[in-house]
Amino acid sequence: MNVKNLQKGLKPSIIRELFEYSNTLKQKIGANNVYDFSIGNPYAPVPQTIKEEIGKIALSDKNHGYTSTCGDQESRQAIATFLNTTYGSIFKDSNIFLTCGAASALAISFNALLNENDEVILFVPFFPEYPTILSNLNVKIVLVNPDPKTMEPDLNDLKNKITSKTKLVIIDTPNNPSGVLYKEGTIKTISSILEEKQNEYGTSIYLLSDEPYRELIYSKNCYPFITNFYRNSIIAYSFSKVLSMAGDRIGYIAINPEADEAENFMYACVGASRTLGYVCAPTIFQKLIPHILGITSDFSIYKEGREILLDNLQNIGYQIICGEGAFYLLLKALEDDANKFSERAKTFNLIVVPTDPFGLKGYVRLSYALPIQTIKNSIKAFKDLYNSYGDKKWEISKICAF
C-alpha cells in the first residue's frame, strides 16, 4: 500500500514502543518491579464531582445531539469569561472554538492557517506530534535551537530563522519534554522579535501557544498569558492533563480578538474542521466545560514525585533539566547516544524516553506522573544504572533550570 500515511502508522513512536515493552515486562516480572517513566498519562484522580456531573449531563437527550461546528455558545462564552477574569484578556465567545482536545486544536489551527510552502518555526525540544500533524500540509519546518543551560529558546537563533515566508511559530510552555516554563521576559522578547519581523516583511506571523500544562505549575510564578504580550496569538488548550481527562477529548482554540483577520481565522477553522471530519467536539464534554473551568486535579502527587526524583537523581550524580511545570524532566544521557542509554536503562527495568523525536539529542525524558512508591523504588535502579557506566560517563555538572 503506497500511501503517505502508512509509514507514520507502521513506525510506532518510540514512546509507544517503550510503553509496550514496559507492559510486556510488567507481565513477566510484576508491575511493581518496572519503573516506567515513559508515558505522559495523567495519574492524579479525576475530581469526583466532575465524574458525577458527566452522568447528570448524559441524562438529557439534547446533550447527545450535534452542536454547531465551533461548539456550544454558552460553553464558549464561559471559557471567554474565565480567561478574561483570570488573565485579563478580552475574548468573546466568537473567538473560541471547541475541539477534541489539544491535538485536534492544533490540527484544525494548522489546516486553517497554513498554505503550501509556508514556514513553521518549532523550538527544540518540541512535542513530536507537531511535525506529524504538519506532515500532510507541505510546509517547511524550521527548528530553533535551545539555550542548552535553560532549554528556553535561543532568541538570536529565532531572529535569524524568521523569513518572509514564516507564518507560524509554536511555543509549548510548560514544555513537553523539559517541563520548562518560559519566563515572562522570554515571551516578551519573542513577541518583540515577531513584531519587528512582521513590520520588516509586511506579513502576519502567528504565535500559537500550546497550553495543555498551563495550570500544572509547581512554583509561585505566574503564567505569562500570550495574548497579553502578542497581538497575532492563538491558544490551543486541553482539559486532558489538568483534570486527568485525556480520553475525554475536549479542548479549545482561542484567537486573540485583536489578531489580523481573527474573524476569518474562525471561519477557516470551521472549514478545516469539516475537511478533517470533526463535525463537532463531543457534546457531553462541551456541556461539561462551565462546570470544570478553574478546577484542576490534585497535583500534590506530581509535586512529591518530582521532588523525590530531583533530590535523589542529582545526589547520584545525574545532570538534570527540570522546569517548573508539566510532569516531565530531562536527564542527560551518560553516553552520546540517548537511544543506547535508554536501552541500557531497560536492563535495570527503567523505562525512559530518548528525546531524539523531540529534536534533542543526548537526553531522556522522565514522566513523573507515577505512584510515589514506584518513584521511590526506582532510585536504586537509577543508581545502579549510573554506576554501570563506571568512569565512562560524561563529565557531569549539576544544572537545574531554575
Next chain:
Amino acid sequence: MNVKNLQKGLKPSIIRELFEYSNTLKQKIGANNVYDFSIGNPYAPVPQTIKEEIGKIALSDKNHGYTSTCGDQESRQAIATFLNTTYGSIFKDSNIFLTCGAASALAISFNALLNENDEVILFVPFFPEYPTILSNLNVKIVLVNPDPKTMEPDLNDLKNKITSKTKLVIIDTPNNPSGVLYKEGTIKTISSILEEKQNEYGTSIYLLSDEPYRELIYSKNCYPFITNFYRNSIIAYSFSKVLSMAGDRIGYIAINPEADEAENFMYACVGASRTLGYVCAPTIFQKLIPHILGITSDFSIYKEGREILLDNLQNIGYQIICGEGAFYLLLKALEDDANKFSERAKTFNLIVVPTDPFGLKGYVRLSYALPIQTIKNSIKAFKDLYNSYGDKKWEISKICAF
C-alpha cells in the same frame, strides 16, 4: 486570509443556512408554526439504559485516560463479534478502528487510502461532506448518475467511469438524501463490475460503504452487508443516527479481513488519525460500545411521520422518491430550480433543502425526524405551496421508489 479552508467555512452549507433561517423564524412566529424539514437530527429518544450506563462508566478514572489510537481492544472485539453474528462476516478485533463518528471514519479512511491524483467515484445523490473531506487530498472526484426512477446508481455509467486510476468507490445506503436502500442485486452488480475492472487494470479498487443508517430500515428487507459481496470493502459506521447520539462522536471503520493489504490499511489509519489530530475516540463512548451493540432507539416515530408524508404529499400531487430507510425523502421541485422552489416554500413556513449540494438538481430533501404533530400541521402548507404554482408546475407522475 488566503487559506484553502476559509471558503469552506465562510460559505455555510445550505442545510445550515436554512437551519438558521428556521431558528430566526421560530423566534418570530413560534416554533409550532415553522415546519422545518431541513436537519437530519435524530429525534427519537436515546434509550434510558444507555444514558444511565454513560454515568456509570464515567465514575471510573481509567475510563478518562487515553486508549491506543485504534481504540479499546475489548470494544473492537465486541464489534467484530456482533457483526460476525449478525451478518456472517469474519472480522477480528484487528480489523476494527474506533473513530469520532462516521465523518471521522471517512476522513481517516480517505487519508489512509488516497494518494494525489487517485480517482474517487461518488454516486449521485451523495452526502455533501464527501467532497468536502476529499477536498484536501488533491484527488479527482468522478460522479456516477442515478437511475432517475429509483435513485439507485446507473450501473452502465459506473462501468464507463472506472479507470486505471480509480481507487475508491463510495456507497451510502440507506441513502442520504433519498432514503433509498440499495437492493442486494445492485450491490452484487457493483461488486462484479469492480472485480472485473480490478482484473482488467491489475489494481485494487476499494468499495467504502458509509452506513450510519444501516439499522434504520422500515421494510422487511435485509441489509445487504458489503463484505459478503465484495472483498476490497471497508465500512464506515456511526452510532449517531440509530441511537440519537450524534453529539457523542463514536463510530468505527471496519475493513474486510480478506481485502488487499487489510493489515497495512489499519496501520495507515493509525498514521492518518495522528496527522488529523484525533489521538483516539472519546474513551467513555468507546467503553459504552459493548453495552449498545444491537440496540436502537424506537424508530416508530419516524415510521409514522414517513407514512403521513407519503400519503398526503402524493395525494396533493407531489412527485416523491422515498426509499425504505434513513429519515429522508426526495420531493420533486415544482420548477426547474430547486433553490427557487425552496425559497417559495419558505413563504409557507416550510423549510426544505434543495439537493444541488448532493449533486442532484430539481429536488428538495425532507428530513422527517420531526414530531408527528409538526408533520401533520405541515400538510396544509405543502398543499398551499402546491396550489401556489397553479398551472405552472411540472407535469407530475406519481413515482415511489418501491
